Amino acid sequence: MTFADHSGGDISVFLVRAIDGLNEIVGRIVSVLAIVFAAIIIYDVVLRYVFSEPTRWAFDVSKQLFGFYFVLLGGYALRHNAHVRVDILTERFGHGAQRIISLVGYVIFFFPFAWVFLTRSWEFAMRSFAQGEVTYGAIQMPVYPLKLAMCAAAGLLLLQGISEVLKIIFDRQEGHQ
Numbered sequence: 001m002t003f004a005d006h007s008g009g010d011i012s013v014f015l016v017r018a019i020d021g022l023n024e025i026v027g028r029i030v031s032v033l034a035i036v037f038a039a040i041i042i043y044d045v046v047l048r049y050v051f052s053e054p055t056r057w058a059f060d061v062s063k064q065l066f067g068f069y070f071v072l073l074g075g076y077a078l079r080h081n082a083h084v085r086v087d088i089l090t091e092r093f094g095h096g097a098q099r100i101i102s103l104v105g106y107v108i109f110f111f112p113f114a115w116v117f118l119t120r121s122w123e124f125a126m127r128s129f130a131q132g133e134v135t136y137g138a139i140q141m142p143v144y145p146l147k148l149a150m151c152a153a154a155g156l157l158l159l160q161g162i163s164e165v166l167k168i169i170f171d172r173q174e175g176h177q
Helices: 011-049 058-072 074-079 095-131 144-173
Strands: none
Touching: 011 058, 011 074, 011 144, 058 074, 058 144, 074 144, 095 144
């Protein structure tokens, strides 16, 4: 039986589905940014080398979009198990031991990191907003939206970590029934 086979009445099932769904939606929406910033770069290259008329804004805009793209896909990547893992050590253990090691790893390493990432990025974004921080490029774009995206990314990553831990716990409990 898998996690998805159970009825929606269980709060843990609801939370996992809601968190996984949120990160899935965010991941799919943000992935479109890759197309947008690729188009901006192509547009700038064509203007620069074909027409000898470079844009003043394309580099800064594409850099900001890439920043959004990169940070906001962390929860999506965790949901799809796309992060780097050290399975060489754990692949020799049984399924139950692997779940315990994963759970301990989340508690000792992941959650403290995600919490620090969330709280520090919030402070970082609020300081940027309060100071009216702008980029230093050809055009002066506000920096705080990207820093707020870091905070949102940290929140999405933390939520996805909760979902992954619930899946580990649920599977472990299910195996004992």
